[in-house]
Amino acid sequence: MIDPAERKRLIAELGELFPSEVEGSDHPEWSTEEVRDNGDVAVLMGRFGRDPHLYGIPIDLTDRRHEFYYTDYPVEGDEEWLDSVGVGLMVMLGTGFRACARRRKVDDYIELSQEGGWPVDERFYLQDADPGFTRSGRRPHEIERLAQKLREDGLDTALALERRSQGRLVHWLLAYENTAPSGPWVGQAVISAAGPHRAVLEQVETAPGVPVTVRLDLAYFVSHAAAERGIRTITTTLPDSELNVAGFEPAEDGHRRVLDTSFLAAEPDEARALLEADLARGEAWGQDRDLAGHHVPRSRLGRLLHRLRGARSDKPPNLHAG
Structure with missing residues (x-):
């Protein structure tokens, strides 16, 4: 004492x-x-x-x-x-x-x-698409240019752009793979306004093969971004079973799930277990990519063999995309 x-x-x-x-x-x-x-x-x-x-x-x-x-x-x-x-x-x-x-x-x-908080997956990064609630919000032409890049990587931006034009977009969060060269974009989440202090998680999208942990992170952190703007409850009809790990619980109507933005129902230990299980699979996510978009081996010998087969990857790891 x-x-x-x-x-x-x-x-x-x-x-x-x-x-x-x-x-x-x-x-x-x-x-x-x-x-x-x-x-x-x-x-x-x-x-x-x-x-x-x-x-x-x-x-x-x-x-x-x-x-x-x-x-x-x-x-x-x-x-x-x-x-x-x-x-x-x-x-x-x-x-x-x-x-x-x-x-x-x-x-x-x-x-x-600090101890036991939400885990960090260093294979991927999250980025605000349109931080419109700050003075650094993107201009319309910048948003369209970004949306085009997302579409080129296979993501559907129609909902986010529609909610933005309606003035209902609360937050639009993106995910990209932490590789060199930058990207690709691998996911997005959209939350829109539903009334005073209420919002709806309308979209969580990831590219084929992307780990389910990215979908979970998108849902969790886009909800936190909404909470920072004064949103107190977030509902969703999305079927992802992992959303309960982010704190979504069955609503009284039986058709939706609802998140109290105290986030006391979130399960960081479950999120960590999901991430550890995915990392144990040893997939190449987060490894550098060559100019053709293929993952490059981590070892020096592996990279040498990769180059001898006709590929190149001589750029440093990217820490920011878009």
Whole structure:
């Protein structure tokens, strides 16, 4: 147990460190409400943009010998540790911690913790098609150019473009394979408005052969994007059985499923098991592609043989498509 006077001092200093808000990504911002005393753990309390839920991020006060986020680095005292908490939370909140954290209900708030959160599939990347709720929203000609690229890779953009023209598009999320050269685009998800604080997950599409985990990630993260915009419930009639892992549950009418955007019903452990099972199959997803679009072996010998057969792949891994 930490000394009560020391705990009180640390909580006061954390309160000074986060007096009003911590900037996350461009939208939404994290707004701090208070730092609560929970024994040996301080809890940073706050909200994300239009999301109505109150969140708490635990900070272990007994573990101050290394940095808060970059835990491999030791610190020489409380002042350095406090600085690391500020930097670490800035990094976390700016890189999707709200969606990726493990969640559980605690008293009047939802606890967000780093351990055991939603898994990351590094073979694929997700990208907003039209971040229209930020100042950096794409212009019409840019959207059409992007839509054309998606169609060239076999995806149907008609619904997303129609909902956008109607002013009903809440979010349009894309997935592409993390290869060199860039892409291809392998999936998309569309959420549209259905009323005040309500939306519908209308489309989750992936290219043939793409792992079901990509469909799950698209549904999960497009729903989080909608929640950031103030959507509280999302319904769907899509048949994917994996949507229950994202938190969708049977609706009362028996014909739809509904997601409460607290995401307390989501199952990150099940998502991790699905990903691990797919990775164990050893398929080539995420490996570089040659100029003809074929996957290139990872080993040096394999790449040499690949080139001797007449193929080329001399570009570095792509980290951004579109």
